Amino acid sequence: MHFHFQLANHYFAGLYRIDDIVSPMLWGLRALGHRVTTGILPNLPAWPSAVILLEYFDRDGAIDEIVNWKRGAAGRACLGLVCTEDLNDALVMEDPKFPRRRKNLLQLLPYCDFVWTIIPGGYEEHVAPERLSFIDYGYVEALRRDGWPAAKRDIDVLFYATINERRRKLYESLERQGLRVAATRGYLPDFVRFNLMSRSKIVLDVRRGDDVRFTSPSRIAAALQVGSTVVSEFFDTSRLGALYPYTEAVEFAAIEERCVALARAPDVVERGRAARERFKAETSMIENLRRAMDLPVFRKLIADSHAV
């Protein structure tokens, strides 16, 4: 069947930030034999294509166009929504810069034929189980990249994230320890991001605030795909914690010490490569997407796609 990811609701830099979220889905679906397109189309494809949006509706009227499309299609349109944020995370959902975000999301959910969520963020309270699936992140061959040889790695620690106050303090502490530290800062072209990861001994996965409840599965998976040694902040007790065994997970207070020890360890690069092989052996984005498609709407879509 055909999936179209319509990304018109994302702003310029946001399209870069969601690359790690979207790409494993695109490649996993393609590996399952589906046709997948992305972009910003003026005319959306009709049933039995599935149009997928990624949640981020920040302003007044942000959902009007898609709701009108759905209403006007008289049942011949399939709308899916990927939700990446915790509905109860005030830092995101009550950000004064985007006061409409939560309200828009809740208004759109009833129009969705299916909702895929990548974090356990309270969506089951708003979406019926026959329309809701969870997508775990797993290994996908198409996104495998190889880093530089150990001797050539010129960055000790890479923050794979934007730098806010919480992360900046850690950044500076690591520099004071004599480590070479860098940051992607969130929105670089993919080949530059891969280059930075390839040159790094350690990729750091640190949450943006103490009150964030869930880790970033897409960030951890992206680093594992490159064979990076990932130091994760250990705090998430949800199912997302299943990714921690592929990382060097420690609590925030211990990150600095862990990074210093690892940066000096002769096997730091080998650890990351070994973690990726375990990630590959034990997880599969393809299987995770197959499970996410185990909903009534997909059975209808696939049947109708075969009939076309």
Next chain:
Amino acid sequence: MLFNIVLVGSTTERLAALDDTLRPLFFGLRAAGHGVVSFGRGFEPRPAINIVVADDLDGADRGPASRARAEAGSTACIGLLCPDDVDGTLAGSRGAELRQLVKAVDFVWTCGPAAAVHERQAVISFGFDPALIGSRIEREPARRDGGVIFYGEEGSRPTLLADRLTAGGASALFARASHFPDYIVGDLLGRAGVAAVVRRDARDRTPPAMRIAKAICNGATVVAESGAADLSLAPYLTECAYDDIPARCLALLHDGAARRGVETLERYRRETNMADALTAAVRVAEQAGKGR
């Protein structure tokens, strides 16, 4: 050699806009056996070759000409990469700035034939590398349903052409690297029937070669505005005058453009090589590296 591409002062938008230039450079240099730092955080001493991008240095504080040299130190080797058409830039409001800027560097790389502005100057040519091939090329002609993509800077010149195409019944979209990340650009070009590339400014000598190369690598049939014959990419595109572009695109859409683009990519793959395309540019950098 180690090429250190110093981009740490670039804005996000500028970095994105440079994607089509830096990506082939990065992979071509690597394929030629060189080390490449794609996002240098500072200048490296010789024997490293530092590459700065013309547009990244236009700070008002100290003036662009002196800034790179001051930060790099007097002995570092610095090359200036000019992604925009040099002739057009010289004729425009930033001409004097560019002339000043080249005085502070050891060599200049342009992305197309250009007026001589430095004694050590070379053109970056473009060619095939496996890492540059689009990952989402639609090879089934019936599914190349993206119409005409105007690939490059927006502005009145392409907009007028797009309006004429739309009036002629074809869909015309704009795309460029600074609008979208590569996973979207690749998808749009990979489904396009025709990619149209026009000169950014009427005073430019050629249409932007890096946009043409990107479109070819994504299996799109390329229609480029006059001037493209000066580029090494000429055998892989259809060149025509500005006013003729809509009619030419429409004709190609109705005459196998979807198949032709994929066939052209296969020829491009056989006949060109990004590492070889950089030979002249690398030679100039090597000479500059030894020269001071």
